[in-house]
Amino acid sequence: MLSAVETRSVSPVFVGRTAELNTLQDALARATAGEPQALLVGGEAGVGKSRLIEEFAATACRAGAVVVVGGCVEIGADGLPFAPFSTALRALRRELPAELAAAAEGQEEELSRLLPELGEAPTGRHDEEGMARLFELTARLLERVAADRTVVVALEDLHWADTSTRHLLAYLFRTLHTGRLVVLASYRSDDIHRRHPLRPLLAELDRLRTVRRIELDRFNRAEVARQIAGILAEEPDPAQVDDIFDRSDGNAFFVEELAVAAHEGCCTGLTDSLRDLLLVRVEALPESAQRVARIVAEGGSTVEYRLLAAVARLSEDDLIEALRAAVGANLLLATPSGDGYRFRHSLVREAVSDDLLPGERSRLNRRYAEALEADPTLVPADERVTRLASYWYHAHDPAKALPAVLDASAAARRRHAYAEQLGLLERAMELWDSAPEEVRATLRPADYTEGYPPCGCDPATTPLRHLDLLAEAAVAGRLCGERERALKITKRALRLLEDDGDPLRAAWFWTQRSRLVQALARGDGWRELGIAQDLVRGLPPSEVHAEVLTTAANWSMLHCPGPEALAAAERAVEYARMIGAREIELNARVTLGGLVVDSGDHEAGLAQTRQAMEQALAEGVTGVAGRAYVNLPSELESVGRSKEAAALLREGVDFTRRYGQLDAEAWVWGNLSDSLYSLGDWEGSVEAATKALRRGHSAKPQGMGALCLAHVALSRGDIAEAGRQLRAARDYFGSHDPMPQQRLPLARIVVGIAAAEGRVTDLRAAATDALDGGVPLGTHRYGWPLLLAAATAEADTRTLPAAQPGREEFLEQLWSTVRTLTTDAPIWLAHEQWVRAELQRAQGSATADVWSPVVAAFEQLERPYDLARVRYRLAEALLTPGPGRASGTEDDRDRATELLRLAHAVAAHLGARPLAEAATQLAQRARLALRPAADPGPAPAADPVTALGLTSRERDVLRLVSAGRTNRQIAEELFISPKTASVHVSNILAKLGVSGRGEAAAVAHRLGLFPAGADDRLAAR
Template identity: 80%
Template sequence: MLGPVETWFVSPVFVGRTDELGTLKDALARAAAAEPQALLLGGEAGVGKTRLVEEFATAAARREAVVAVGGCVEVGADGLPFAPFSTALRALRDALPEEFTAAAAGQEEELARLLPDLGETGAGRHDEQGMARLFELTARLLERVAAAHTVVLVLEDLHWADASTRHLLAYLFRTLRAGRLLVLATYRSDDIHRRHPLRPLLAELDRLRTVRRIELARFTREEACRQIAGILAAEPDPVQVDEIYERSDGNAFFIEELAVAGRQGDCAGLTDSLRDLLLVRVEALPESAQRVTRVVAEGGSTVEYRLIAAVVQLSEDDLIEALRAAVGANILTATRAGDGYRFRHSLVREAVADDLLPGERSRLNRRYAEALEADPGLVPADARVMRLASYWYHARDAAKALPAVLAASVVARRRHAYTEQLGLLERAMELWDGAPQEVRSALRPVDCTEAYPPCGCDPVTTPLRYLDLMAEAAVAGRFGGERERALKITKRALRLLDDEPDPLRAAWFWVQRSRLVQAQARGDGRHELATAQDLVRGLPPSEVHAEVLAVAANWSMQHRPGPEAFAAAERAVEYARMVGARETELHARLTLGGLIVDSGDPETGLAQMRQVLRETRAEGMHPVAGRAYVNLPSALQSIGRDREAAPLLREGVDFCRRYGLLDSEAWVWGNLSDALYSLGRWTEAAEAAAHATRVGHSAKPRGAGALRLAHLALARGDLDEAARQHTAARTRYGTHDPIPQQSLPLARITVGLAAAEGRIGDARAAVLLALDGGLPPGTHRYGWPLLLAAATAEADARTLPAARSGRAEFLDRLSTAVGALTTGVPLWQAYGRWTRAELLRAQGRDTADTWSPVVAAFECLDRPYDLGRVRHRLAGALLTEGGEDERDRAVELLRLAAAVAAHLDARPLADAVARLAQRARLSLTRAPRQDAAPADPVEALGLTNRERDVLGLVAAGRTNRQIAQELFISPKTASVHVSHILGKLGVSGRGEAAAVAHRLGLFAAEPLAAEARG
């Protein structure tokens, strides 16, 4: 419209930044080689970030890369959430329309939350995984688009980013693993004060080795001289360079402003004030152009031409002349699309906006709002509601602002921008009392909320209440991760309900507090749920009542399975059906199915769970279906049907990934790891567990993955890795909410690590702590492995002196727990027999007759590792009995166990089999490991015969003086031998040496019998 204008204010020469540009070009080359790149570009305002990005974008385009740029608006709650991503994705779609369409196929409804051009966003109820689901789908979209083309995604001005944009960027930086993609984000480093919301994100990204951070420094004097020469198109006077460099301190934008001012003859009139420096050229404009710049400064980061015209109220000719002057002075610049204007540098916009008077600012916002109300087509449709809400809010007109802000909160919710929704709802609560009663009375829940809580009123005819806003804000805070703010809102709401009793609403808020308390690691949420149950008890069926019962049933299933959980689930199903709460009904039926399986009627329970899975898939209730893909296979695994569960879990992974159900996908990966472990596919099990640690949005499913990795490492004899993953799992689970399905497996790993290191006291303490917490019905699948680990540790440590104290009492406690635990299916019957056999071994009373039924039980199950372990035990018992037939059978059992150990790389089992065979002088044709240590463990350790004798006495608890008396040597010589032994074993004390000797079987008076039992 304006035609060519003079732009000699900017140096045509790109100055400096050689190293930084080289880093960006290197990242581009890596991205082109299908190695995704993530970069952060920081620097103070005016230092030259935008110019560097423009230069890099030009270079990338020359290399046939597709460059898509999006910028953040200045105040997140005033603009469209995800605005930079929306802009960048729109540019990407325009550049690669066919590839973009193919990559988004099938997910348009969800991706429309980021790019409204794709169609209407999905309806239906939102959930806590909504934002994570959108993030996952966005990451997959970018990976697919960048499969065949190098894509550069630039997000500018991250210091202004809304919370949702920050969360999405962090997710992309953490998870992008494929595609020819480079993501570059810029930010102002001088704006990042101690409480700036970007600071935690930068700290988090700094810990990622995949993210490179570039900080732009100010120009040197030589670089400043080259910039001034480019602006002036002549070699500058050295005195002028010195003066400009000193006053600008090397800031590229200030150098430019000072050089231009000097060229125009204004340099002498400049003050030292930064604001005056930025405003000097604005104040030199004609009055009409100054008026236009003030209007544009208050309109937003970018303002459409038609909107400017409606607000500034100049004739079209006068407006164009004013804009020409502002653009000619390089204060304003046209947008890339050519439909609006923005300030060439945000520092100038801030200075102009700060120069407005308070009344002037509110008047301009009112004129913007009135113009937009009169003609909604003045701005893009997807930004209209947010812009109108911002204008009316800053106009200080509560009557107009309240409905506009509530409408904007609906847009934020539909985009899964829950943090922005919460901010808008807090604005609405701030405006509530200032709005006239007739305005508030005209509002309806359906207009601005999802009618939380569902209280049975008609959301179309019932007036909106302040409590409705608080309820919606509490949900937005929970979904958006702002749980502390949500907790404060629920606390205030419950205080209001003390004055205006409403049991259903109060119960609903208590349920929210239960969820928030658990998420914030403040407790297990039981007190809050019990309060909600008390409030609805005796009331007629309602949606709230059904939800309270369903949540309580699910809580009880995880914490205290039993009749109370069963009854709550049944009533939740009944009430949900009566009031038409379909989603609540399906959740409750899924819980009920799991409880039926645990109660001893697996086929009925599994049938119910399969039906829920079919119905949720057919009805498009993806989050509930994701939960079904976790719970149904888990129920199958609980009764030993891992082979049936595995393909269902594979199907669940694909389903959850397709719909972006990150937490459900992580739980599914964890369950798949368990199934593969049981089936003897340990390499695949480790891969599945690693997936669980990466894809989960929340900490607990990632903790479950770490727990599986710890279990695998322990079975393979890698104690350091097992301890590391055990710590990671414990950290992610936390200690505020001990759930048996988490605490019991953690205790099992604790016992295994302690027993392997000879710390029998620590092993017992972990078991007793778990038993004190109880093993309620339904926890047998976690209780049996723990009791087995405890009994095995006691049996292995039977001859250790340190294990004698308290042994009898501990074994009695274990026997009591074993007798109380259910064995309703063949798998747990087998585990029960095995655990009882280990208890007999701990007392030295096990025989071949003890172990034969155990082996027979496991031969009917799909558990090759467990079968190998019990075959090893039976072989030892047979060798102890000493007959020729028994010896031949033992050889075959050991061969089978060795084969399993070699296949799985189960080193502890392989070593135990090899030691038993060596001490019994048996020849196994297939060695457990090709790189096995020498047959004699003493030779492997480099011990002399004398040192072997000394080690045996150390293991028996002898002092140096007692060793000297028994071996007819001096105490000093005995001490030297002990020192040599500690060095060769790599241990720090006599207790650890004794534990090693025990594992080698060097301490027993009857080596064969001891090894057979140990």
């Protein structure tokens, strides 16, 4: 009804900002080409951020893009969880209903946490991945919607953003890689004080090369003059420009206010106070319009018309007249949907709100709350409980505020807005003692404590206790990353429980502390779990009891698997089944299956785990199913069934991606890297490990990715890269929570690097430290490779004088460990034979008869690289004279030749340079031909470089080496890195059998490889 009112104070001329607008338009062009863009627009209040975004949005729409805008909502001092994303997605649904529905298909329930119109948010247990899962699904939704069209998502007023909104924005900025998408957010730079929660996010985003940051400066005098001319529709007087420029200091909003005030002749007597400037036009309004302005100021960023009418208590005619005056004075604006009002600029709203008396503010908040209670339809459904809680809290009415705040906390939890849930629960605890007893008696745990399992009482009839709030707050703190706050909450709760005599509640809090201690790197969490187990021991089955046993069994499976862990898992399954805690039961069964495999009963354990996974999939328990997709393939790999593991892991990638389970997906990629390494697909292994690093939400799955990369690099002879990845893996794993599945593989890499660098003392120290106390039951899959690396290193250095001190003692330790390790699968029986053969080689007694059964064992397995290595050892033994034995019969030489050819072919295919070079050198020493006589290979090339075995790239590098170029010059000419050039030069020296660049150049010159002028032709090419 007021949409036709003229807004004179907004200049029709867009002034300045040419560079900033060009940056935004460049981002639009890049996004249209398929490269997602992330931008931040900052500037002080009133400097023109919104106007710049409006101008860009108009440009984008003219270019055919879909533009949606969402703003962070401030309600009193509270932010509304995910408000800008909910608004933007709602607008996107209006613009592209079919496209958004298709993009959200299958994930409507989870995405309804942001967009309630998609369905009902699921209930159930909450976990650490809940928020990350929602974030991943949101990112994928936007990528899918923007796959075929350019979409611009603008989020305004980030300085008011709730924690969950900030986290989601940071996630999008880090992870968007596909789609024609522009995401930009604006914020007030002058509001970002040293402790403002947005400051760490801005610092984090500044480090991302993919994020562009635009800072708007104030206008200069010429720009101010153009702005005033646009507002007044005439050239202003220079003196007036000088005055307005001096008083506004170039702030666009204040230029508007001063220009209009000067034009209307109401600037006389004004002080230089900006607050007075903002209020002077409010005070010039009729009293009814001033009253409406004060009501709107206290209602939040935007107030719906029906809610305003209920609070103002004016007749409809009087309210419309008051609104007309406020809109006509350009104080208020109708919202784009036409069903509400907001201040034209938040600075004016803040000035009006600050001018309210304390009692006036409380009274207005009470009236808002009463109106909303009387008619909940006055505001959108997804804002209702949060706004009601805020209104009652600021009305200073604990009796009404406590249940409203608790309702809002439950709503925040359902949206995975755990940071907001924590803040609301802390507010509830603040109100607890002030609220009347009769009010507290009506509150029930079932309504507010979904994340807190009942402790032997009926949550629907038992009154809510302060301890219940502490429990829910501890979970919320853990899930939103506020672990220090959560740890303090558990400490406070346990102190209250000291005289309470409630062992189940105490056990539950000790289990939470265990998780928090591990997450904060304060220890491995076992002490806390031990206390929890002591507290529930002997008690009847309960959900808490089953949860404690499941957690303890899973901890033991990772740290010290054995009979006690197996018994705990069996009891956890039994207790969970007895009380009907299905998710806990399925989770415990996944753990139990792994422990049964570790105990040696492979088929039974694998069957148990597979059955638990299938039931979790059928029943929609996606968290347990995701864990099973990690554990079951890992167990298959542990018994040498790598092909089965890889096939299941590829299913796991699809499943965990579909449900946004980032950590589970990262673990799946890491396990796939392991299996592909075993199967001889090292390029696939590297790719999978890299994805584990990128997709991991927490540190440990990223550590596994780095460990896999270190393993491949070491096998390929890239010691520097292996060292870098080893350091990265150590950083990810930390030192507070050592596990055999991390500690033993790390030690294997340390041993391998030390052996490659000839550091015998260091490799022995690393192996001794890792093997101290033996290899725990069920972790032999990590123990055998470590023993193999140590035994191989000792065998390789057996003739070095520096390796003799301490040698016998170390070999005896290795022999002793071999005797204690289990060989419950063909793969580990083969490894036992291999390690024994290497130890015999270290003692000088490994004959062909020792190596032949090792080769035979690996020929039955799916391990091409391992088979190549033992074939090389057998060939070496066949060609090495022994006691009473010559250098080998003709049959031995023929067999050795074939073994070396096979080993070299595999090594060359995998890029395993150390093995390939060893096979080549052994063949050269024994005067064996690695190429079969019946297969002369390709016809001799006219270019003799080919005969030297050089690749085409190495040919180019040798040409430049012959021309006297440095590695840097080579890199520049061939568009490669200096490091890559250096690697190529090293390979060339090895293939030519020379020790330096000069000798390589001499060989090339002597053979006439590169005629004069050839280097010039290369450069031209």
